[in-house]
Amino acid sequence: MFESELIGVISSILLLSSPLIIAVVGETFTERVGVVNLSLDGSMLLSAMAGFVAAYETNSLILGFLGAAAVGAFFALIVAFGSIQLRQSQVAIGFVLTLLGDDLSAFLGQNYTRLPGPVVQKLPIPILKDIPIIGPIFFDQNVIVYFALLLVAFSWWWIFRSRPGLSLRSAGERPDAAFARGVNVKRMRYFYTLLGGALVGIAGASYSLNVKIGWIEGLTRGLGWIALAIVIFGGWSPVRGAIGAVLFGAAKNLATVLQPTFPQVSVVAFNAIPWILMIIVLVIVGSEFSERLVALAPKGMQRPLRRFLRVSPPMALGTELDER
Amino acid sequence: MRAPQWVLRVWPFVPIIGALLFTTLLLVLFGASPLESFGAIIEGAFGTQSKVLSVVAFWIPLFLASTGLLLTFKAGLWNIGIEGQIILGSIGASWVALNLEAPSAVLITLEIMAAMAGGALWALLVGLLKTRGGVHEIFGGLALNNLAILLTLFLISGPWQPPEGGSFRGTPPFQDAALLPRFAESRFSPLSLLLTVVAFTLVAIALRNTFWGLKLKALGRNARSAFLLGVSSEREALFAMMFCGALAGLGGAVRVLSWFDSLRQSISGNIGYLALLVVMLSLFRLFWVPLISFFFSAVLIGSITLQLRTQLHSSLGGILTGVLVLFVLLFGDSKRLGLFSDGGDADVRE
Numbered sequence: 001m002f003e004s005e006l007i008g009v010i011s012s013i014l015l016l017s018s019p020l021i022i023a024v025v026g027e028t029f030t031e032r033v034g035v036v037n038l039s040l041d042g043s044m045l046l047s048a049m050a051g052f053v054a055a056y057e058t059n060s061l062i063l064g065f066l067g068a069a070a071v072g073a074f075f076a077l078i079v080a081f082g083s084i085q086l087r088q089s090q091v092a093i094g095f096v097l098t099l100l101g102d103d104l105s106a107f108l109g110q111n112y113t114r115l116p117g118p119v120v121q122k123l124p125i126p127i128l129k130d131i132p133i134i135g136p137i138f139f140d141q142n143v144i145v146y147f148a149l150l151l152v153a154f155s156w157w158w159i160f161r162s163r164p165g166l167s168l169r170s171a172g173e174r175p176d177a178a179f180a181r182g183v184n185v186k187r188m189r190y191f192y193t194l195l196g197g198a199l200v201g202i203a204g205a206s207y208s209l210n211v212k213i214g215w216i217e218g219l220t221r222g223l224g225w226i227a228l229a230i231v232i233f234g235g236w237s238p239v240r241g242a243i244g245a246v247l248f249g250a251a252k253n254l255a256t257v258l259q260p261t262f263p264q265v266s267v268v269a270f271n272a273i274p275w276i277l278m279i280i281v282l283v284i285v286g287s288e289f290s291e292r293l294v295a296l297a298p299k300g301m302q303r304p305l306r307r308f309l310r311v312s313p314p315m316a317l318g319t320e321l322d323e324r
Numbered sequence: 325m326r327a328p329q330w331v332l333r334v335w336p337f338v339p340i341i342g343a344l345l346f347t348t349l350l351l352v353l354f355g356a357s358p359l360e361s362f363g364a365i366i367e368g369a370f371g372t373q374s375k376v377l378s379v380v381a382f383w384i385p386l387f388l389a390s391t392g393l394l395l396t397f398k399a400g401l402w403n404i405g406i407e408g409q410i411i412l413g414s415i416g417a418s419w420v421a422l423n424l425e426a427p428s429a430v431l432i433t434l435e436i437m438a439a440m441a442g443g444a445l446w447a448l449l450v451g452l453l454k455t456r457g458g459v460h461e462i463f464g465g466l467a468l469n470n471l472a473i474l475l476t477l478f479l480i481s482g483p484w485q486p487p488e489g490g491s492f493r494g495t496p497p498f499q500d501a502a503l504l505p506r507f508a509e510s511r512f513s514p515l516s517l518l519l520t521v522v523a524f525t526l527v528a529i530a531l532r533n534t535f536w537g538l539k540l541k542a543l544g545r546n547a548r549s550a551f552l553l554g555v556s557s558e559r560e561a562l563f564a565m566m567f568c569g570a571l572a573g574l575g576g577a578v579r580v581l582s583w584f585d586s587l588r589q590s591i592s593g594n595i596g597y598l599a600l601l602v603v604m605l606s607l608f609r610l611f612w613v614p615l616i617s618f619f620f621s622a623v624l625i626g627s628i629t630l631q632l633r634t635q636l637h638s639s640l641g642g643i644l645t646g647v648l649v650l651f652v653l654l655f656g657d658s659k660r661l662g663l664f665s666d667g668g669d670a671d672v673r674e
Binding site (some may be wrong): 109279 | 636647
């Protein structure tokens, strides 16, 4: 009895964290190639709104997701164009787009709030769903979850095991060397920034097309920033990033489970958990503090633990390429 | 092709026209008359004396926060946490207003000191997370902003809730002696304007004429070589953050003591994020900051009238200012676009 309850909790955590996984993988692509798209919080809001409106008007979920992907890619294009072509600060452009996306989603979506719209349905996979434990967790879900899981596996293989992935990483680590070896760094940066933006857009729509009452103002506010922090926690790896997103989902889930059990603790305290987690996690991966943690571990564990805790960004992250 | 002189002269207006065209397009899309809508914004900002005073009252904390950001930007820091620093200022002032009793002058002095301390403390946390914890100030600041909002919610629904019971609306109104003296029946307090002008002057002098300003500049340009030249990067960065936080906190005090009369749910009104836009739009030129922040204040206060009159969402004001900043960032500098080779590039190469 307890076992089936646990499986239910795990599968609902996976369902809840799938959109975040997609956003994290998208931004991982973008940052791996050396560009920071800081606009996530705004572009997710705008694409969540656009995806819902497109799906609502056309009654087609596919058009909803495509519309959202286009919005996300367009925001990414502005970041890419501004930083690659015009050599402006990526952080500045990303930040302005964050605020703009928020305001635009509120304005453009004002006539579509609290409307029941199309929803992504559950799509169990025959045979596979009957495997004990694994079946109900992974194969009795909806398309968003399948897409997120496949995306994680594929992007890990693409970034770390494929030939084009090597060029992708080289453009983010040593763009001048990559350029000298004949990699078209600029084109590469455009491509992956737009790809990452499109994925962020899909993530936004995954929130607004996942529940019956699709769009409300500020639907995903804050989640874009969480995704950006998880990319760092994930050490710019899709698999670790996905684990981070699921852990975050689990922490939020735990809060909603605990809340009725401890009515004397203010609701506010539970809402603070994600942000406190964000600080703690970033301190652990970002500072000497991780070394102290490693020292506490038994000798044999120290090396793998250090590898797990220490992360380092792509070396040329956020810098511009001088091809002259 | 060399750019003709007149092109260079009108170029700065291109982003402004672009932003106006974009918002006009949105208005047409929603079936509103652009002329009527912009008219409503202008009337909402300058139509009556009380509206002008509202614009001024909203402008003061925005101006204060922007002034503080001049310091952190100069030191090369992205102080997104300023939103939380304003909120902590509001909380600090509210704590004094709700708990102490004293003659008005003493009370207000204490409130302002508590507000500045609150803002500086929150900024110090962001700074320490960066220098000691390796957390980029954008992420540290953002997390602390959200925690500040939650702290406000906790206070107004818990320890500081009104006697008739907790709601998430706000604390009971403060005693009269705790509030800043206001002009006529408005939300504008002349004292806060005086303090703001003093703060701006001090910052302007610090940045232009002091060794500290020079050190901040060195830090902002190249943190590593500044360190090698003997500038303690940690100390200067923390000082810049705390100074900025104190000014933001003062802005927070103005929000609770003259814009409102109590601590409310969304006390900062996004002023911190707006201030970041103001300073970015000013391209870090000191004397544009008061003008731009006043313009922003007018647009945002005017948008409230727009919403009342046309039922359109008041976020249009935010869109107008946001698009303006984006266009200035992207297209403001004609040289970067590479449309014309106006000889400027040659200097850079040498």
